[in-house]
Amino acid sequence: MSDTGVPGPKSPETKAPDASRRSERSRRAICAxxxxxxxxHGYARTTVxxxxxxxxxxxxxxxxxWxxxxxxxxxxxxxLDLAERAADGAAGSEIPDTGDLAAxxxxxxxATVDELNDPAFDRPTRALAAEGVVDPDLGAEFTARLLEPQLRLYARRIEAAQAAGQVDPGIDPRIALELLVGPLHHRWLHRTEPLTHAYADxxxxxALRGLLVRK
Known part of the structure; x- marks a missing residue:
């Protein structure tokens, strides 16, 4: 109250800090x-x-x-956060089905070639792949949370092509997708040759020479 007896203006209320937001900001800062x-600097020279x-x-x-x-x-x-943001920026989560499997x-x-050639993805992916060899739990989590969802996209597209009569129905879609992604990751991992769009094509x-139904 003021000295005139009239209540003065109320002071703005001070909001308590939002601990959850503060923690999320810290988490994002740590991940970045x-x-x-x-x-x-590479994985070996990075420390907690x-x-x-x-x-x-x-x-x-x-x-x-952690x-x-x-x-x-x-x-x-x-x-995983980085990969999720990249996926959010992509058009759709499924491989399109235009009726032309090759296209x-x-x-x-x-797009996978571009990602593997991107320094933001290359070194972290290599580090996690290597660490997953000596830490089976980490390797299993990396596979389950990142690799497996991507592989399922290929499997579903191949299954759709089988249902449409384009791909041999006796072929295991999981083995079929390995014909596509296996050589790509082998070349990337061992750096035997440059990864290019022409190589992906x-x-x-x-792969489709062996997968498609012969007419």
């Missing part, structure tokens, strides 16, 4: 830091201490949120 450091310093948080925060194999677990979550598969395989053409 992990991706940046792995891309800049370095991630915490880049993110502006205490390293105990990381150990508290208690098991913290560095790899942070990188996995960060990479539908080639853009998808080309050739894989589709060669």
């Amino acid at each position: 830091a992990a991706l940046a450091l792995v891309s800049e 201490e370095g991630i915490a310093a880049r993110a502006g948080v205490g390293k105990q925060t990381i150990y508290r949120w 208690p098991a194999n913290s560095k790899a677990a942070v990188l996995l979550e960060a990479f 539908d598969l080639k853009p998808v395989l080309r 050739t894989l589709v053409d060669l």
Whole structure:
């Protein structure tokens, strides 16, 4: 109340900090830091201490949120976030079905080439693939949460082509998709030759020679 006896204007209420939002901001900062450091310096030279310093948080925060194999677990979550954002920006989640299997598969395989050639994806993917060999639990999670959903997209498109009478009905779609993605990842992993759109198109053409119903 003012000294005139008339109640004065109320002071604006101070809202309590939103702990959940603050935690989400910190989580995103940690994930971004992990991706940046792995891309800049490689997985071996990236440390929890370095991630915490880049993110502006205490390293105990990381150990508290990712208690098991913290560095790899942070990188996995960060990479899954990155992949999810990339998927959100893509047109649709299913491989289109125009009736032309080759025309539908080639853009998808080309997009995979672009992703594997992107430094933002390349080093984190290599790090997680390597770490998954020595840490079976991490490898299983990486496969289940990232690789398997992508492989199911190929399998469903091949199954649709089987239903349309285009692909041999006796072929296992899971084996068929490996003819497409297997050689691509082999070349990427071992760096035997450059990954190009032309190579992706050739894989589709060669694979379909063995998959399509012969007329």
